[in-house]
Amino acid sequence: MRILFASSEVHPFSKTGGLADMVGALAKAAARAGHEVGVVSPLYRGIRERFPAVRRVEWHLELPLGGQRVGGELWAFSPESRLTFYFVGQPGFFDRNGLYNERGVDYGDNAERFFFFSKAVVHLARYLPLQPEILHVNDWQTGVVPLLVRHQQQVEAWSTVPAVVFTIHNLAYQGWFAPQKFELLNVSPAFWSDVEHHGGLNCMKVGIALADVLTTVSPRYAREVLTPEYGEGLDWLLRQRQARFFGILNGVDYDEWKTTDNPHLKYPYSIRNLSGKARNKAALQEELGLPVRPNAPLFATISRLTEQKGISIELAALEEMLHSDIQFVLLGSGEPHFERAFLELAARFPQKAAVRLGYDTPLSHRIEAGSDFYLMPSKFEPCGLNQMFSLRYGTIPIVRAVGGLADTVVDAAENPTCPTGIKFHSFSAAALVKAMRKALAIFADPNLLMFYRRNGMRMDFSWERTVREYEAVYSKAKEHG
Ligand code: ADP
Numbered sequence: 349m350r351i352l353f354a355s356s357e358v359h360p361f362s363k364t365g366g367l368a369d370m371v372g373a374l375a376k377a378a379a380r381a382g383h384e385v386g387v388v389s390p391l392y393r394g395i396r397e398r399f400p401a402v403r404r405v406e407w408h409l410e411l412p413l414g415g416q417r418v419g420g421e422l423w424a425f426s427p428e429s430r431l432t433f434y435f436v437g438q439p440g441f442f443d444r445n446g447l448y449n450e451r452g453v454d455y456g457d458n459a460e461r462f463f464f465f466s467k468a469v470v471h472l473a474r475y476l477p478l479q480p481e482i483l484h485v486n487d488w489q490t491g492v493v494p495l496l497v498r499h500q501q502q503v504e505a506w507s508t509v510p511a512v513v514f515t516i517h518n519l520a521y522q523g524w525f526a527p528q529k530f531e532l533l534n535v536s537p538a539f540w541s542d543v544e545h546h547g548g549l550n551c552m553k554v555g556i557a558l559a560d561v562l563t564t565v566s567p568r569y570a571r572e573v574l575t576p577e578y579g580e581g582l583d584w585l586l587r588q589r590q591a592r593f594f595g596i597l598n599g600v601d602y603d604e605w606k607t608t609d610n611p612h613l614k615y616p617y618s619i620r621n622l623s624g625k626a627r628n629k630a631a632l633q634e635e636l637g638l639p640v641r642p643n644a645p646l647f648a649t650i651s652r653l654t655e656q657k658g659i660s661i662e663l664a665a666l667e668e669m670l671h672s673d674i675q676f677v678l679l680g681s682g683e684p685h686f687e688r689a690f691l692e693l694a695a696r697f698p699q700k701a702a703v704r705l706g707y708d709t710p711l712s713h714r715i716e717a718g719s720d721f722y723l724m725p726s727k728f729e730p731c732g733l734n735q736m737f738s739l740r741y742g743t744i745p746i747v748r749a750v751g752g753l754a755d756t757v758v759d760a761a762e763n764p765t766c767p768t769g770i771k772f773h774s775f776s777a778a779a780l781v782k783a784m785r786k787a788l789a790i791f792a793d794p795n796l797l798m799f800y801r802r803n804g805m806r807m808d809f810s811w812e813r814t815v816r817e818y819e820a821v822y823s824k825a826k827e828h829g
């Protein structure tokens with residue numbers, strides 16, 4: 349098939365979270381499975397410097413945006429056969445320090461930025477030699493694409509119009525804008541009812557309402573969002589579209605997330621020989637300024653610091669658990685009050701807790717490799733990637749049983765013959781503390797610890813398998829498109 353992906357972030361070029369990982373890895377896996385693949389994302393600051401092979405394409409974009417016409421450039425890079433990354437350059441919109449915000453404040457012109465980007469995506473779907481059969485868009489930033497495709501079909505003959513697949517990575521971020529922003533779309537007023545939500549313009553709603561097929565990133569989250577508890581005010585619409593809504597679990601890019609031949613890890617290890625893991629732990633403890641103690645169980649979290657990730661219950665649970673003989677490391681950034689709370693915690697328990705604020709991929713590999721347990725007590729979690737990275741790294745995940753966390757981690761209560769982690773249910777510090785105490789019991793029994801680690805390391809969430817599930821969805825989209 350000929351597939352064009354569009355996303356506001358794509359690993360390894362731009363990333364704030366798992367969306368980038370997912371799109372980058374799925375595109376690569378689809379190309380390797382024999383499909384012709386293009387990926388469109390914005391040309392953010394620094395991409396050209398970090399990837400000198402990204403080259404300008406002779407192509408002049410000029411698109412209407414409300415009363416104006418906005419020009420843009422096209423850049424491209426083809427790392428392997430059948431796979432081309434396209435970058436939409438618009439320095440006024442994308443040559444900035446952040447992707448969506450700076451110092452926690454959203455850019456005031458995000459509607460302009462991502463409507464322009466979405467228009468560029470449709471323009472490329474229409475005119476690129478690729479002539480995609482499938483246009484696969486992701487999250488609110490490209491939510492208006494299905495609408496723009498319909499508009500384009502109305503205003504001109506478009507014989508090769510692609511079927512549009514819309515993937516929801518996180519229903520909590522919907523792209524809400526003032527109703528006046530509707531005019532930026534330059535479409536018929538008849539479309540207002542598709543975008544309108546409580547009087548405003550809701551990009552996530554448009555995507556859900558108008559895409560040919562919808563997906564989300566785990567089967568469990570696909571069921572959860574049909575309920576008011578997890579539906580973020582859009583569960584009614586998702587229920588209406590249920591027959592064309594599928595949950596497909598994300599995979600892991602094991603070319604990068606591996607314990608051997610990994611440039612970020614000093615000591616390689618494998619399921620057969622885990623001794624390197626102990627050395628990585630000692631190196632990590634040393635790096636973080638914690639006492640180098642093999643017998644202290646080391647818990648870790650690498651995360652955006654937001655309420656979604658259960659940071660409030662984690663802080664409360666650590667408050668209690670740090671009185672036991674444990675160590676804890678956090679790598680993260682996000683809401684300032686959470687950042688402050690972790691710094692205070694580390695100041696009060698300097699021998700036990702280390703906190704690194706910021707974004708650091710090499711360090712994230714060292715933490716995954718050097719830790720014993722990984723904490724992910726999310727309030728909701730569409731898929732989640734770090735619990736899967738942890739499994740591969742022999743680091744036992746402790747997760748709340750929601751979304752993709754429920755789908756990827758096996759608790760002894762579910763399957764005593766092959767447990768891979770610890771699950772808890774209630775969203776409370778007490779439930780997390782109980783789960784951490786179970787972890788201490790596992791840590792105290794070397795055979796049990798090894799049993800869990802090996803079970804986890806054997807789990808296979810590779811994209812090669814997942815790509816087949818997307819192929820099936822693409823075929824459905826083409827039937828319905
Ligand atoms: P989400 O997309 O909701 O943030 P995911 O678990 O899907 O959650 O993906 C998060 C991705 O971002 C993972 O690849 C994770 O390792 C990475 N990540 C998050 N915070 C940091 C950080 N501070 N430093 C390095 N990587 C991070």
Ligand code: GLC
Pocket residue numbers: 365366367370517518565598729730731732733752
């Ligand atoms: C979102 C979700 C996360 C998911 C990621 C990739 O950011 O919060 O759970 O893993 O998208 O699909």
